[in-house]
Amino acid sequence: MSCTTIQVADLRFTYPGAHDSVLDGLSVSIGEGERVALLGPNGSGKTTFVLHLNGLLSLQSGTIRIGDLDMTDANLPEIRRRVGAVFQDADDQLFMQSVRDDVSFGPANLGVPRGDLDGVVERALDQVGAMPLIDRTPHHLSGGEKRRVAIATVLAMEPHALVLDEPTSGLDPVGRRELAELLAGLPQTQLVVTHDLPFALQTCPRSMIVSGGKVVADGPTREVLADAELLAANRLELPYGFDVSAL
Amino acid sequence: MAGGLDGRGVGHLVIHGHSPVHRLAPETKVVSTFAFVICVALTPREQMWAFGVHAAVALSIVALAGLPARVVLARLAVIIPFLTFAALVPFVAGGEEIEVLGIGLSRDGLWGAWNVAAKASIGATASIILSATTSVPEILRALTRLRVPKVLVSIMAFMMRYLDLLVDQLGRMRTSMTARCHDPRWLWQAKPIASSAGALFVRSYERGERVHQAMLSRGFTGTMPDLEEQATPGGDWARAALPPVVALAVLLAAVML
Structure with a gap:
């Protein structure tokens, strides 16, 4: 099995004190180099799933394999290196005083020697086209700039897979298009968690719909989005005037 | 300010x-x-x-x-x-x-x-x-170079990083109060201010948790890395x-x- 596969089987999770389970038998399999959209309405368990892929919520039931590694405490550091999580609010992800320090944070934790850090940071920022921002303060960046730097912070750890939680939230149309182009140009396996259906169509050949904590549909994005009944049954909707068949 | x-x-x-x-x-x-x-x-x-x-x-x-x-x-x-x-x-x-x-x-x-x-x-x-x-x-x-304990420097750094965000958030809350005709002049009108301070605290606490998760996912193990020594x-x-x-x-x- 290749290193970049994400294999999740029968994942179940209930938040402490909550009555209903958020994840209820979720199973997902993503092959190397695939770009997959995970679609679902608010509250369908998407973010909970993202936190699982990085070992930020501990397994209650089910299995997660990242490449050849099972999700165990001993494997956590390597799994977190392999799976780069880009969170919904970039202000949560950019917590240092400068873009340079922020992008250095991951590789420094991985033990990259200080002398090599600059090169790693510059390569990562270059990949997302954010080199000019290197000495800026994260707080003063625009939404699109923050998103790109947030992606650079995980690229600097040379991950095998990227998991992006609602990457288009708060972006203007230009920022959104630039992000789509950026993702299309990255070689990593990508799981894009979103309810922005046109963005899913633009970036991901394959889509899954999550509802009630499990996968209820899995197929080529174009086919999934053309099924109006399926979308309606899962509180998903294409924007007004958007016609998949016309594309 | x-x-x-x-x-x-x-x-x-x-x-x-x-x-x-x-x-x-x-x-x-x-x-x-x-x-x-x-x-x-x-x-x-x-x-x-x-x-x-x-x-x-x-x-x-x-x-x-x-x-x-x-x-x-x-x-x-x-x-x-x-x-x-x-x-x-x-x-x-x-x-x-x-x-x-x-x-x-x-x-x-x-x-x-x-x-x-x-x-x-x-x-x-x-x-x-x-x-x-x-x-x-x-x-x-x-x-850091003056050997101030790293934990203290980290606390200050996070405070500085998120202070602006917090002030922005407070500003937005005040704007939304003003937009709904709240015009506090007297002490007994302080209740909405107090409750918004509470809301701000909860939001900050939640953000703290999310930031911590973001740090963990990038390999944080409890100590901030040394980023430079000149x-x-x-x-x-x-x-x-x-x-x-x-x-x-x-x-x-x-x-x-």
């Missing part, structure tokens, strides 16, 4: 420039400012001339750094509450009384007021010089030592005389 921040956050305290003061290594400036303020604070209040010298040193550094006098004066406004308090002391302190413009004032109180006013304004000027010529990340890095140029220590050395000489002279 008071103190010339104009509500634009701590990131705007720095006045960019290329003066010799700006160029000094930040850790030398931090130590120098600290030492200078200590010397000023220890100077006996009766030696008025000593405060003249201290003030002259501070003002000449302001000039050397090319800081606009207007900005420095505006930022000095932060000490107004202390000065107000100091101004009350001569009226309430006991002891020997002297008559000024027909009002009986306590001699001790007058000395006390002078003491607070002189030390606060010179000390504040010194910190204004530091904050105007050194950016927040530089000061934090300086503290040697401090020796010449910078010598140059930065000048103001506190003068202040120390003045202090010693003032104590002996």
Whole structure:
């Protein structure tokens, strides 16, 4: 099995004190180099799933394999290196005083020697086209700039897979298009968690719909989005005037 | 916000420039400012001339750094509450009384007021010089190099990083209150303010959790990584030592005389 596969089987999770389970038998399999959209309405368990892929919520039931590694405490550091999580609010992800320090944070934790850090940071920022921002303060960046730097912070750890939680939230149309182009140009396996259906169509050949904590549909994005009944049954909707068949 | 921040956050305290003061290594400036303020604070209040010298040193550094006098004066406004308090002391302190413009004032109180006013304004000027010529990340890095415990520096760094965000959030909450015709003027109208402070606390707490998760997912294990270690140029220590050395000489002279 290749290193970049994400294999999740029968994942179940209930938040402490909550009555209903958020994840209820979720199973997902993503092959190397695939770009997959995970679609679902608010509250369908998407973010909970993202936190699982990085070992930020501990397994209650089910299995997660990242490449050849099972999700165990001993494997956590390597799994977190392999799976780069880009969170919904970039202000949560950019917590240092400068873009340079922020992008250095991951590789420094991985033990990259200080002398090599600059090169790693510059390569990562270059990949997302954010080199000019290197000495800026994260707080003063625009939404699109923050998103790109947030992606650079995980690229600097040379991950095998990227998991992006609602990457288009708060972006203007230009920022959104630039992000789509950026993702299309990255070689990593990508799981894009979103309810922005046109963005899913633009970036991901394959889509899954999550509802009630499990996968209820899995197929080529174009086919999934053309099924109006399926979308309606899962509180998903294409924007007004958007016609998949016309594309 | 008071103190010339104009509500634009701590990131705007720095006045960019290329003066010799700006160029000094930040850790030398931090130590120098600290030492200078200590010397000023220890100077006996009766030696008025000593405060003249201290003030002259501070003002000449302001000039050397090319800081606009207007900005420095505006930022000095932060000490107004202390000065107000100091101004009350001569009226309430006991002891020997002297008559000024027909009002009986306590001699001790007058000395006390002078003491607070002189030390606060010179000390504040010194910190204004530091904050105007050194950016927040530089000061934090300086503290790390000065072997301040990493946990403390991290706490300060996070506070600085999220303070602006918090102030923005508070501003948005106030805007939304104003938009719904809330116009607090009296104490009994404070309830919405109090509850928004509560909401802000909860939001900050939740953000803290999310930031921690983001850190964990990038391999954080409990200690912040060392991101750089540059040697401090020796010449910078010598140059930065000048103001506190003068202040120390003045202090010693003032104590002996």
